[in-house]
Amino acid sequence: MRVRILVSFKDSVLDPQGQTVKNALHTMGYGAVSEVRQGKVFELDLEGTTRKEAEALVPEIARRVLANPIIEKFDWEILKGR
């Protein structure tokens, strides 16, 4: 099974890199962009893992390692396999 985990800053935390990207987009004329949040993407291959197991395992890995829960949140999805 392959899963994708998206880690980004919590809404309450300032994201200076996202702001800089937004400013650049405005400079280029993309005035419609009102907010940019930058994050990280991880793709994990899990072997012999059922969907149910993944539902426990992936959030655990995300909380303990991939994201720093003080400043970051995460979302995840299954890309292939079941």
Added chain:
Amino acid sequence: MKFGVVQFPGSNCDHDTFHVLSEVMKRPTVWLWHKDHDLRGVDCVVLPGGFSYGDYLRSGAIARFSPLMQEVKAFARRGGRVLGICNGFQILLELGLLPGAMLRNKDLKFLCQHVHVRIENDKTDFTRAGRKGQVLRIPIAHFDGNYYAPPRVLREIERRRQVVFRYCDANGRVTDAANVNGSLNAIAGIRNEAGNVLGLMPHPERASERILGSLDGRTVFASLIASLERARPARRAAAPRRKARHDR
């Protein structure tokens, strides 16, 4: 007393720190390797600056899983003194020994310059050789030094006087301009609730010899030495007396 300096792949202030502790402060100092499980009987563990594990994932995020850091965690829980400088501070945050987290500097620049920090609390094991309000001139060199903690945690840190250093100008005034990395409440260094663990972004080991332009960094090391040598009985005074006698 004996210092131990931890080496991770990517540490780059380890030799400077070792030099200052052993040659300038003249105390026995040993290397501690990140893969070992043994703290070699040290009284104080120093996590030096650098880029442990290349700052992969997040600054300090991988170093916290090393075998030695599990020992350091247990050592800190027993009351052992732990000093984290720059990347060492980031590791202590990731390890959960200190509250909060580091964000990228507000202007997205790597900052390498002398700054001023003010001693906010001189009743700590890391500042007792200084005095409250004293301004120290010490260099910083970091990309992720923008201290963040959720509002409730920040209030608790302030209430418990855990803020040990704040960025300030040469006159000791805390201003937005002096808070170069954008840290909340201009925090440059904090200790844990028990008071035995300190993390700070400035590099005291780069300000401990005249040839480097400042001696102010020595305050931190001299305080630790005073805490662990002369002042040891004072710190333990709160413990039941009989028990203290049995310990000896």
